[in-house]
Amino acid sequence: MKPLIISRAASRAGVSIETIRFYERKGLINQPPKPVSGYRTYPAETVCRIKFIRQAQELGFSLREIDELLALKAAPGTDCSDVRNRATAKLHEVDTKIEQLQGIRVALRELISVCPGRGALRACTIMESLASVEGDKEGQSSTTQKENTK
C-alpha cells in the first residue's frame, strides 16, 4: 500500500496540492509531522476532512464557517442543535441572497424590455435610467465630513 503523500491525498480528496497546503496554513487541517527524512504522509481522516470542507463549501459555507463547524465536531459537548442552527442561519442567508438577486433580475428585465435594442446610444433607456438618479441633495444624513468618511 503506497503511503498517502500529499499528491495522493490531494487526488483522493479532489483538490490540488496547493489547496491542501493552503488549508494547512489556515488551520483547517493538521499538517502531519514531518518524518526525519522523507515526505509527510497523511492519515485517511485528512482526506475525509477535506471532502467535508468541499461539501460544506458547496452549501455556501465560507472556510471560516467551516472551521467553526469542524471545531464543533471536535468539541465534546456539542449538541446537534448547534449544527442545525448554523445550517438554518445559512439557509436564511441564502434566501436573502436569492431575494436580492431576484430584485436585480427584475430591474435588469425591466431595463431590457424598455430598451429599443437598436439605434444610437442617445436613445438607450438603460444608460438613461442608470445615469439619471437625481433628486438627492447630499447632506440628508451627513452633517459632517467625518460621518461620511467613517
Place this chain on the structure above:
Amino acid sequence: MKPLIISRAASRAGVSIETIRFYERKGLINQPPKPVSGYRTYPAETVCRIKFIRQAQELGFSLREIDELLALKAAPGTDCSDVRNRATAKLHEVDTKIEQLQGIRVALRELISVCPGRGALRACTIMESLASVEGDKEGQSSTTQKENTK
C-alpha cells in the same frame, strides 16, 4: 456657491472620499487637475458618474464591467444594442446564480429537515452527510500529478 471639493462630491454621490480616490486610481472617474495651490474641485458630472457606478453595481455589474459600460457611453459609434447585450448577458449570469443558490437552498432544507435538531452530535445527520461522501477512489480523471495540480 461652495466649490465641489472631494468631501462634498463624496457626500453628494453617497460614497466615501476613499472610494472616490479608489475610483480615480481605477480609472473609473477622472481626477480633476490640481490647481497650482489648493484643493481639486470636481465637476458635477463626476457626481453623476459615481451615481451611475453605484446604480450599476446594484444591478450586479462589477467595476470592470461598469468601466466597459462607461467606455461604451463615451465611444461615438456605440449602438444601443451593445448596451442591451451586456444587460442581457448579465441577466443570464444572475439567473444562473439564482439557480445555483436555489440548489443550495434545497440541499440545506433537506439536511435541516432530516436532522433531529437535538441530541448528541453523533446522531446529527447534517454532520454525517457532510462527512460521508465516500465512494470515489481518486484517479478517475487524473492520471498524473500534474493534471490535478494544474
Place this chain on the structure above:
DNA sequence: CTTGACTCCGTACCATAGTCCGGAGTGTAG
C-alpha cells in the same frame, strides 16, 4: 497668525480562496 479641520498622496492593509515560484531536499526507476 495660530489652530484645527480638511486635502493630497503613496503605500500598506483587510477579507476571500486560493495559485504560482524557486531553490533545496528526497525517492525511485532504469
Place this chain on the structure above:
DNA sequence: CTACACTCCGGACTATGGTACGGAGTCAAG
C-alpha cells in the same frame, strides 16, 4: 548512480472592492 519527478517551504501574486495611515500642504475661523 544518475536522472527526473516529486516534496517541502516561505513568500509573492491573483482578483475584488475597498479601508486605513501618516506626513505634508492648505483653508478658514477666531
